[in-house]
Amino acid sequence: MLYSSLANIVLAVGRTGANGVSLLGTATLLNSPGKFVTAAHVTNKDEQNLVVVVKPDNSIINDYQDTSNYQVEMIPVRIEAIDTFTDLCILSADIDAFSNISMGSTDILNFGSVVDIFGYPHAVHGRLVLTHQRTEIGARILIKNGIVKTKQVVLNTQARPGQSGSPIFCAYTTFMVAILIGSYAPGGGGGLLVAGVDPHTLHQTTHAVSVEYVREML
């Protein structure tokens, strides 16, 4: 798979309301017509007025993205499958489009493996810029959620709100291997906020869950 096609595949997720659309996170078009994967918490488990957001003039990833252009198209989506234990969600739209993404799993990564992240950092503040980050795997970890433990990886880079749901590609194979879900924060964070930012999240320990669980949900 070539990264050049990702501008049409990696899109933002939002919810429409009286004041337009509020951006919530990132979603990726899968190799199945009309199916997107994102993080479950991005949807807040609620599919009412949920959309994926397309910027029509940004179909080429290497173009300059005009941050003053707020013209977008929206595709309504519904929640087809959701598992809050893995924090994964499959969205479904009435469209025929699909991608040529191949899915692997975090099993093919080692610590030090180079990965590429594509997503919409700061989307929750209205910024709609598809952004690439290249980083290394810091560790492979198991994260507990109730009685369930899921395979995740630590990405050695800082992520920001809006990047949840971002696809992580193994740079060597270009297989999609994980979905970004958040960052390490003792107790889940959300306590002390400084200018709207939780200081516990300002570090380079970002968590992503293996996409092997996505296959089970399709």
Place this chain on the structure above:
Amino acid sequence: MENKLEQLFQVDSEEWLTTLPRYQQIRIKQLVDSTNSYEEAAKQWLNAMPENTFPFGGAEQARNISIEKVRDEIEQFLSGDEKYGDEHKQLLSSSEVLQKTLVSSVSAAIAPVIGTAAAYIMPVVVLVFMTMTKIADQPIVIAGQSSNAVLLSESDWASVQETLYLLSVPGMRESIREGMATPIEDCARELEW
């Protein structure tokens, strides 16, 4: 609840699990096995969140849904409450109502009222139905004018018969009690029979 719907609860409670997609069947089975309680499993499904992780999506306040709210809405649907009148009527007008149809119809109807998605609430609906099926397995007292009668499930009747048989064997009760009181270290390591 109409007879057509009541019949759906005359099954083994685990059968409801098969109405879920495979990935949810596995997850709910794990929860039921670990908690031994359908209600506790439902609570764990509703409160799941990865440990020590700050989510980077959604500016919205995380939605918490209570099992009590889900149960209330299910009861209103099954009793044909006005709120769910159309969906309830449509379900009953079907020539054959299957367990899967009931789970899908109830989930689709109550999800927007609760403010969630049918795919998310479906396992909770199944767990509530599993609880209702288990309750339906309890003995039913039939009140008569001179005396009452009790209606038992076949499996409960077989269990009672088995217990009565074992207790009718001379010395069996004492032998069982003695065995239960024996510390594990005093138990025989090799059987001589």
